[in-house]
Amino acid sequence: MPDFPFISVKQKDHTFFLTAIPAGLLTNISYAAVRRKDEEEGAVQRILNSSRIAGIKDFAVQMGDFPASIVLNWVKEKLKPKAGKISIPDSPKSAQIIDGQHRIAGLREAIAENPNIAQIEIPVAIYVGLDTPQSARIFISINTEQRPAPKSLVFDLYGIAASDLMDPSAVRAGDIISYLSSEGQPYFGWVKLPNQGYQRGGIALSTAISSIRPLIEPKGLLEQIGATELEVQKAIFRNFFGALKSRYGKHWDDRSNAFIYASGFIGAIEFMRSHLIDYCKIKKSFEEKTIVEVIALDSTSRILQEEVKGLGGSDAANKVRDRLIAAFKPAEAADTFRV
Incomplete structure (x- = not known):
C-alpha cells in the first residue's frame, strides 16, 4: 500500500488531506456517482461530456500540466495518516469524485494511449465520508463561486x-x-x-x-x-x-x-x-x-x-x-x- 506525504487542511466544519498521487492510482480508485442516477450518498456528479474528455486526453498526451486539485470523497475504510504520510490503497471505487471527473476520464484515456502518463503526479484534495448535502455544498462552491477563467x-x-x-x-x-x-x-x-x-x-x-x-x-x-x-x-x-x-x-x-x-x-x-x-x-x-x-x-x-x-x-x-x-x-x- 503506497504512502504519500500530505498536508491536513481544516476549513470551517471539514478537514481534508492535500496530497499528490500518480495518475494511474487516481484513475483506479476514483469514480463518479451521478445525481439522480446513483442512489448512494455523495452522488452529485453530472453526465460526462465526451468532447471535453477527448480534449483533456489530448492535452494529457501532450504532457500538459494539471496543477489544480482533483477533489475526492473517500468512501471506503477510513484513511489513517501516520508520521506525515497517508496510505492510499489501490482499490477500485474507493473515492467519489466531487470535482474533476472530466480530468480523470481524460487521464484514463490518455493512460490507455500512453502508459507513461500513469506516473504523472496529480494533486488531490481528499475528504472522508461526506454525505450528499455536504458533497453538494462543496460541488456548488467550486462550480459557482470558483469559476474558470473567462474565454x-x-x-x-x-x-x-x-x-x-x-x-x-x-x-x-x-x-x-x-x-x-x-x-x-x-x-x-x-x-x-x-x-x-x-x-x-x-x-x-x-x-x-x-x-x-x-x-x-x-x-x-x-x-x-x-x-x-x-x-x-x-x-x-x-x-x-x-x-x-x-x-x-x-x-x-x-x-x-x-x-x-x-x-x-x-x-x-x-x-x-x-x-x-x-x-x-x-x-x-x-x-x-x-x-x-x-x-x-x-x-x-x-x-x-x-x-x-x-x-x-x-x-x-x-x-x-x-x-x-x-x-x-x-x-x-x-x-x-x-x-
Whole structure:
C-alpha cells in the first residue's frame, strides 16, 4: 500500500488531506456517482461530456500540466495518516469524485494511449465520508463561486503559452482579430480585451475569435477556396468589414450601429459564411469594392442595434444575418481573382 506525504487542511466544519498521487492510482480508485442516477450518498456528479474528455486526453498526451486539485470523497475504510504520510490503497471505487471527473476520464484515456502518463503526479484534495448535502455544498462552491477563467483571457494567453499546447486555429483567429482591431481598421476600439473596464458596445475577444474560427480552421471554408495564408485571410475579413463600414460612413462608430455589438458581428460572419464567400469565389475577387457593390445598405436601411434589442443572442445574430441576406444584390461574375 503506497504512502504519500500530505498536508491536513481544516476549513470551517471539514478537514481534508492535500496530497499528490500518480495518475494511474487516481484513475483506479476514483469514480463518479451521478445525481439522480446513483442512489448512494455523495452522488452529485453530472453526465460526462465526451468532447471535453477527448480534449483533456489530448492535452494529457501532450504532457500538459494539471496543477489544480482533483477533489475526492473517500468512501471506503477510513484513511489513517501516520508520521506525515497517508496510505492510499489501490482499490477500485474507493473515492467519489466531487470535482474533476472530466480530468480523470481524460487521464484514463490518455493512460490507455500512453502508459507513461500513469506516473504523472496529480494533486488531490481528499475528504472522508461526506454525505450528499455536504458533497453538494462543496460541488456548488467550486462550480459557482470558483469559476474558470473567462474565454477572452484564455485566448489572450494563447499568445504566450508554450507552442505545443496552443490551438493553431485559435491562435490564427486571434491574430486576425488583433489586426481587425488595430488602429485604422474597422474594429479599432471595439474589441473588448480581458480585464478591460466596462464599455457600452463592443465585442468580447472570445466572441470574436469563436465566431471566425470555423472559417479559418483546417477544412474550413477559407481553406476550401485556397485562402490559407494569414495575410490573405486578414485581407478577406478586413475587406468585408471595411465594406460594411463604408456603407455606414461616419455613423460606423455610433452606438446605434448593430455591427459594433456581438450579435451584429456574429450575424455578419454567418452571412459571410452562407453567402459572401461563395459569391466572391465566383467573382474571383475579395476586394472591398466588389463587396460594397453587392451590399445595398444606405442611410434608410442600415442595420441598427435597436432592431435586435431584446432578442436572445442567437435570435439577434440571425436577425442581422437575415437583414444582410435581404440587402445582398449579387452582380455578374468577373474574370480575375483579386484581394
